Amino acid sequence: MEDARCVDDRGRWMTGVGGGRVGWRVGALLAPAFVGLGVFVLGPALVSAFIAGTDKTLTGPHFGWVGTANARTAFSDSDLGGAVRNTLVYCLITVIPAVAIGLALALAAERVAHGRALVRFALFLPVSANIVAMAVVFAYMFDSSPDGFANTVVGLFGVAPVDWLGDTSTALPVVALVGGWRLTSFVFIVYLAGLTAIPRSVYEAADVDGIRGFARLRHITLPLLAPTTVFLGVFVTILTLQTFETVAVLTKGGPLNSSTTIIYYIYEVGFTGSFRIGYASMIALLLLAVIVALGAGGALLGRRIRRAREAAA
Amino acid sequence: MSAGTNSDAPIGASRPPTPAGPPAPAGRRGPAAPSPTAARAARPRRRLPGAATLARLALLTVGIVVAVLPFVWMLRTAIGPSQTALALDSNPIPSRVQFHSFNQAWHAGDLGPALLTGIAVSLAILALQLATAVPAAYAFACLRFRGRTALFAVVLVTLLVPAQVTAVPNYVTISALGFADTRVGLVLPFMTHAGMIFMLRQYMSTIPASVLDAARMDGLGTWRTLRSIIVPLAAPAIASVSVFSFLLSYNEYLWPLLVARSPGIATPPLALARLMTDSSAIIPDFAELAAAALIISLPSLAVFVVAQRRLAAGITGTGAGA
Numbered sequence: 186m187e188d189a190r191c192v193d194d195r196g197r198w199m200t201g202v203g204g205g206r207v208g209w210r211v212g213a214l215l216a217p218a219f220v221g222l223g224v225f226v227l228g229p230a231l232v233s234a235f236i237a238g239t240d241k242t243l244t245g246p247h248f249g250w251v252g253t254a255n256a257r258t259a260f261s262d263s264d265l266g267g268a269v270r271n272t273l274v275y276c277l278i279t280v281i282p283a284v285a286i287g288l289a290l291a292l293a294a295e296r297v298a299h300g301r302a303l304v305r306f307a308l309f310l311p312v313s314a315n316i317v318a319m320a321v322v323f324a325y326m327f328d329s330s331p332d333g334f335a336n337t338v339v340g341l342f343g344v345a346p347v348d349w350l351g352d353t354s355t356a357l358p359v360v361a362l363v364g365g366w367r368l369t370s371f372v373f374i375v376y377l378a379g380l381t382a383i384p385r386s387v388y389e390a391a392d393v394d395g396i397r398g399f400a401r402l403r404h405i406t407l408p409l410l411a412p413t414t415v416f417l418g419v420f421v422t423i424l425t426l427q428t429f430e431t432v433a434v435l436t437k438g439g440p441l442n443s444s445t446t447i448i449y450y451i452y453e454v455g456f457t458g459s460f461r462i463g464y465a466s467m468i469a470l471l472l473l474a475v476i477v478a479l480g481a482g483g484a485l486l487g488r489r490i491r492r493a494r495e496a497a498a
Numbered sequence: 499m500s501a502g503t504n505s506d507a508p509i510g511a512s513r514p515p516t517p518a519g520p521p522a523p524a525g526r527r528g529p530a531a532p533s534p535t536a537a538r539a540a541r542p543r544r545r546l547p548g549a550a551t552l553a554r555l556a557l558l559t560v561g562i563v564v565a566v567l568p569f570v571w572m573l574r575t576a577i578g579p580s581q582t583a584l585a586l587d588s589n590p591i592p593s594r595v596q597f598h599s600f601n602q603a604w605h606a607g608d609l610g611p612a613l614l615t616g617i618a619v620s621l622a623i624l625a626l627q628l629a630t631a632v633p634a635a636y637a638f639a640c641l642r643f644r645g646r647t648a649l650f651a652v653v654l655v656t657l658l659v660p661a662q663v664t665a666v667p668n669y670v671t672i673s674a675l676g677f678a679d680t681r682v683g684l685v686l687p688f689m690t691h692a693g694m695i696f697m698l699r700q701y702m703s704t705i706p707a708s709v710l711d712a713a714r715m716d717g718l719g720t721w722r723t724l725r726s727i728i729v730p731l732a733a734p735a736i737a738s739v740s741v742f743s744f745l746l747s748y749n750e751y752l753w754p755l756l757v758a759r760s761p762g763i764a765t766p767p768l769a770l771a772r773l774m775t776d777s778s779a780i781i782p783d784f785a786e787l788a789a790a791a792l793i794i795s796l797p798s799l800a801v802f803v804v805a806q807r808r809l810a811a812g813i814t815g816t817g818a819g820a
Binding site for chain 1: 550554555557558561562564565566568569571572575586587588626629630631633634636637641643644649652653654655656657658659660661662663664666667668671686687688689690692695720721724745748749751752756766767770771774784787788790791792794795798799801802803806
């Protein structure tokens with residue numbers, strides 16, 4: 186049987202005989218996955234792209250083609266502008282701290298000699314958390330009452346009670362805190378895996394050469410983690426661009442739309458009020474374009490780093 | 499950044515770990531090496547490990563406290579007396595310990611059926627996702643075929659499509675199939691996960707070509723290679739993605755919100771959200787809400803506790819396999 190076409194020991198693709206049968210087998214291996222993706226992701230995405238050019242509502246049976254009218258509406262929609270601004274602020278105050286703190290924690294946890302399992306357990310916990318359950322707990326901790334947890338804590342520093350989720354200036358940061366809390370744990374897991382994947386021999390060789398401490402971190406660990414960092418930066422940004430649950434449970438976009446994210450705005454436009462699913466689809470399509478551009482940029486950057494590494498090796 | 503890689507990579511490759519004593523003279527390392535200065539700079543650091551270790555421990559302690567605090571606060575509120583916004587209590591130790599909030603939440607939120615639905619739906623999704631993702635990942639990682647790059651790009655693109663984009667068409671599809679407001683309807687749209695295909699493919703790509711060559715020499719075909727070589731070797735990765743898949747499905751909020759109309763098939767997050775909305779009509783009892791939050795968190799916490807070792811094994815396996 187020559188049909189398992191794999192790379193040989195020099196990294197070249199094996200080209201066995203019986204190509205026709207291989208094609209059939211590849212089809213059988215891929216078909217289940219592509220049926221699922223086609224019916225429930227790609228097909229719906231295309232349908233959405235079509236709906237984006239119409240004035241369809243969720244409830245009305247009749248709708249017509251409006252061309253680019255929805256897109257023009259989107260660019261002059263001040264509520265959408267606010268949602269975009271909120272989402273960018275949210276990304277900024279969650280992604281950067283989450284990646285930085287997650288990396289610092291992973292670096293610190295990797296060298297723990299005793300209680301390693303306990304450290305990992307505690308720091309993995311937020312990822313396993315149910316976001317709705319956590320939103321309930323955070324809503325309670327950030328209650329506006331002077332006796333609430335957060336107000337008691339800031340009270341220790343002499344700060345007057347804050348209406349955390351009811352104030353336009355604090356609602357979004359509190360929502361971001363819940364998201365960032367969970368995201369940091371995810372970043373920690375991925376970095377820890379990346380650190381564990383660095384062969385001990387690299388560190389031992391560095392040690393022999395006297396490269397230790399901060400120099401080792403800067404010249405060896407961080408460069409070796411660069412692909413992980415690129416992946417995390419892009420993936421985590423895309424995740425936060427799609428923030429929905431925390432907003433839906435904690436603030437419902439309020440007060441005065443001060444915590445409405447893009448995805449929550451899409452939900453509001455398409456699934457509540459006048460159910461303008463055509464316009465909602467157009468916003469989603471524009472967001473998708475941004476996300477695809479980000480993803481492609483990340484993939485290119487990752488490839489460039491890999492190339493540089495291969496050239497160096 | 500790449501300059502550091504350039505000069506450092508050959509060090510690890512060319513010099514196997516030896517218990518050699520003093521650092522090598524600069525001449526042996528080539529002109530580009532930054533290490534003599536680095537060595538001198540790093541030396542004194544070695545003599546005071548206390549400061550660095552203390553900073554590390556402090557960082558870890560703060561991190562752990564922040565990570566665990568909401569869980570502790572949830573437990574503390576659930577076992578304390580009833581609390582409303584009118585009479586909050588932020589004392590770390592509850593004034594009195596009692597458990598009737600759990601009973602109250604269990605009945606008010608109808609949490610028993612919700613837990614069953616949540617677990618059954620998540621397991622069904624996991625089974626379908628593994629059945630679709632493992633063969634696809636194998637094909638992308640180990641087989642050569644026309645359009646491989648393009649098809650894999652399609653998989654990656656689906657990873658980027660937000661759930662809100664597909665929600666409406668999916669709702670129409672599920673309704674047309676007659677699965678609206680059923681558990682099947684909660685499962686079906688998640689039958690394939692592009693992220694799982696991607697992660698498994700990444701792992702399978704690290705399986706040395708020599709292993710696959712040996713399988714081929716032994717006369718193993720496409721299927722046998724998958725079943726008896728790839729799946730056992732990728733077991734740690736499969737375990738890891740399974741844990742992530744279960745946690746994602748169990749915690750899914752938007753889709754059940756749209757599909758599960760009748761209370762009988764509410765998933766746990768939905769049951770909790772409804773309990774919160776229902777009780778906000780009157781003054782909410784935070785002790786009851788915290789108890790409900792704790793109850794619905796238990797299955798994902800249990801999976802997490804059990805899977806911890808598998809997860810750690812998966813992570814270490816990545817290192818050992820490379």
